[in-house]
Amino acid sequence: MHDGCSGAHESGKQIVDKIRMMGFNKSPVAASFEIDCTNCDAVFQMEYMESQCPSCGMVYGVTPCHSHTAEFVKAAGVKY
Template identity: 35%
Template sequence: MSCDCTTNLKDGKDLVDHVKSKGKENFAPTFAHEISCECGETFTLETVIMNCPICEMTYAVTPCGSQDKNNIMLAGIKYA
Protein backbone atom coordinates (compact mmCIF):
# COMPACT_ATOMS: atom_id res chain seq x y z
CA MET A 1 0.00 0.00 0.00
CA SER A 2 1.28 3.40 -0.89
CA CYS A 3 0.98 4.97 2.57
CA ASP A 4 1.82 1.88 4.65
CA CYS A 5 -1.61 2.10 6.31
CA THR A 6 -1.99 -1.68 6.22
CA THR A 7 1.36 -2.77 7.63
CA ASN A 8 -0.31 -4.20 10.77
CA LEU A 9 -3.24 -5.81 8.98
CA LYS A 10 -2.99 -9.59 8.75
CA ASP A 11 -5.82 -10.39 6.31
CA GLY A 12 -8.81 -9.11 4.35
CA LYS A 13 -11.05 -9.01 7.42
CA ASP A 14 -8.59 -6.72 9.20
CA LEU A 15 -8.52 -4.56 6.07
CA VAL A 16 -12.33 -4.26 6.00
CA ASP A 17 -12.42 -3.43 9.72
CA HIS A 18 -9.67 -0.81 9.28
CA VAL A 19 -11.37 0.93 6.34
CA LYS A 20 -14.75 0.90 8.14
CA SER A 21 -13.17 2.29 11.32
CA LYS A 22 -12.05 5.29 9.26
CA GLY A 23 -15.53 5.72 7.73
CA LYS A 24 -14.20 5.26 4.20
CA GLU A 25 -16.03 2.09 3.15
CA ASN A 26 -18.10 3.93 0.52
CA PHE A 27 -15.17 5.70 -1.13
CA ALA A 28 -14.54 4.95 -4.80
CA PRO A 29 -11.20 3.32 -5.59
CA THR A 30 -8.65 5.30 -7.62
CA PHE A 31 -9.37 2.92 -10.50
CA ALA A 32 -12.54 0.90 -11.04
CA HIS A 33 -10.79 -2.49 -11.15
CA GLU A 34 -12.38 -5.49 -12.81
CA ILE A 35 -12.61 -8.35 -10.31
CA SER A 36 -12.68 -12.00 -11.34
CA CYS A 37 -14.35 -13.61 -8.35
CA GLU A 38 -13.64 -17.15 -7.20
CA CYS A 39 -17.23 -18.05 -8.17
CA GLY A 40 -16.58 -17.15 -11.81
CA GLU A 41 -18.41 -13.81 -11.82
CA THR A 42 -16.62 -10.72 -13.17
CA PHE A 43 -17.63 -7.34 -11.79
CA THR A 44 -16.26 -3.82 -11.35
CA LEU A 45 -15.06 -2.71 -7.92
CA GLU A 46 -17.06 0.50 -7.46
CA THR A 47 -16.29 1.11 -3.77
CA VAL A 48 -13.22 0.17 -1.72
CA ILE A 49 -15.29 -2.51 0.05
CA MET A 50 -17.69 -4.43 -2.14
CA ASN A 51 -19.36 -7.82 -2.35
CA CYS A 52 -19.53 -9.98 -5.46
CA PRO A 53 -23.09 -9.63 -6.81
CA ILE A 54 -23.44 -13.41 -7.18
CA CYS A 55 -21.75 -15.16 -4.21
CA GLU A 56 -21.31 -12.08 -1.97
CA MET A 57 -17.58 -12.63 -1.41
CA THR A 58 -16.26 -9.41 0.13
CA TYR A 59 -13.35 -7.66 -1.57
CA ALA A 60 -11.52 -4.74 0.04
CA VAL A 61 -8.71 -2.29 -0.52
CA THR A 62 -7.69 0.90 1.26
CA PRO A 63 -8.45 4.13 -0.60
CA CYS A 64 -4.76 5.04 -0.65
CA GLY A 65 -3.76 1.64 -2.03
CA SER A 66 -6.57 1.31 -4.55
CA GLN A 67 -4.49 2.24 -7.57
CA ASP A 68 -2.88 -1.23 -7.51
CA LYS A 69 -5.15 -4.24 -8.10
CA ASN A 70 -2.66 -6.40 -6.17
CA ASN A 71 -3.69 -4.61 -2.96
CA ILE A 72 -7.27 -5.91 -3.15
CA MET A 73 -7.90 -8.64 -0.57
CA LEU A 74 -10.62 -11.19 0.08
CA ALA A 75 -12.40 -10.94 3.42
CA GLY A 76 -14.90 -13.80 3.21
CA ILE A 77 -18.52 -14.28 2.22
CA LYS A 78 -20.73 -11.35 3.30
CA TYR A 79 -18.02 -9.85 5.54
CA ALA A 80 -18.88 -6.27 4.55
Protein backbone atom coordinates (compact mmCIF):
# COMPACT_ATOMS: atom_id res chain seq x y z
CA MET A 1 0.00 0.00 0.00
CA HIS A 2 1.24 3.47 -0.88
CA ASP A 3 1.20 5.84 2.07
CA GLY A 4 2.45 8.96 0.33
CA CYS A 5 5.20 10.93 1.98
CA SER A 6 4.00 10.25 5.49
CA GLY A 7 5.46 6.75 5.68
CA ALA A 8 7.71 6.22 8.67
CA HIS A 9 10.33 3.62 7.92
CA GLU A 10 12.19 2.23 10.88
CA SER A 11 14.98 0.54 8.95
CA GLY A 12 17.00 0.85 5.80
CA LYS A 13 15.74 -2.57 4.73
CA GLN A 14 12.15 -1.28 4.80
CA ILE A 15 13.14 1.68 2.65
CA VAL A 16 15.03 -0.43 0.13
CA ASP A 17 12.23 -3.01 -0.03
CA LYS A 18 9.68 -0.24 -0.68
CA ILE A 19 11.64 1.53 -3.42
CA ARG A 20 12.42 -1.81 -5.10
CA MET A 21 8.74 -2.78 -4.98
CA MET A 22 7.71 0.56 -6.48
CA GLY A 23 10.49 0.55 -9.09
CA PHE A 24 12.26 3.67 -7.82
CA ASN A 25 15.51 2.03 -6.71
CA LYS A 26 17.31 2.96 -9.95
CA SER A 27 15.91 6.51 -10.03
CA PRO A 28 18.35 9.35 -9.44
CA VAL A 29 18.17 11.44 -6.27
CA ALA A 30 17.50 15.19 -6.70
CA ALA A 31 21.20 15.96 -6.14
CA SER A 32 23.90 13.44 -5.29
CA PHE A 33 24.77 13.07 -1.60
CA GLU A 34 28.15 12.50 -0.01
CA ILE A 35 27.69 9.46 2.22
CA ASP A 36 30.01 8.35 5.02
CA CYS A 37 29.62 4.58 5.02
CA THR A 38 28.52 3.27 8.40
CA ASN A 39 30.26 -0.04 7.77
CA CYS A 40 33.73 0.86 6.49
CA ASP A 41 33.96 4.67 6.88
CA ALA A 42 34.55 5.18 3.13
CA VAL A 43 33.04 8.29 1.58
CA PHE A 44 31.10 7.94 -1.68
CA GLN A 45 28.57 9.80 -3.81
CA MET A 46 25.01 8.47 -3.62
CA GLU A 47 23.41 9.20 -6.99
CA TYR A 48 20.42 6.81 -7.00
CA MET A 49 17.68 6.11 -4.48
CA GLU A 50 19.35 2.76 -3.89
CA SER A 51 23.13 2.93 -3.87
CA GLN A 52 25.96 0.73 -2.69
CA CYS A 53 29.25 1.65 -1.05
CA PRO A 54 31.92 0.73 -3.61
CA SER A 55 34.35 -0.27 -0.85
CA CYS A 56 32.31 -2.74 1.20
CA GLY A 57 28.94 -3.24 -0.53
CA MET A 58 26.75 -1.63 2.15
CA VAL A 59 23.40 -0.80 0.51
CA TYR A 60 21.71 2.53 1.23
CA GLY A 61 18.21 3.69 0.38
CA VAL A 62 16.01 6.77 0.42
CA THR A 63 12.38 7.19 -0.63
CA PRO A 64 11.41 9.55 -3.48
CA CYS A 65 9.66 11.93 -1.08
CA HIS A 66 12.84 12.30 0.95
CA SER A 67 15.40 12.15 -1.85
CA HIS A 68 16.21 15.86 -1.54
CA THR A 69 18.40 15.45 1.56
CA ALA A 70 20.86 12.88 2.90
CA GLU A 71 19.22 13.15 6.33
CA PHE A 72 16.72 10.42 5.38
CA VAL A 73 19.21 7.97 3.82
CA LYS A 74 19.45 4.70 5.77
CA ALA A 75 21.70 1.68 5.52
CA ALA A 76 20.01 -1.64 4.69
CA GLY A 77 22.90 -4.06 5.02
CA VAL A 78 25.97 -5.31 3.18
CA LYS A 79 24.97 -6.59 -0.27
CA TYR A 80 21.29 -6.45 0.74
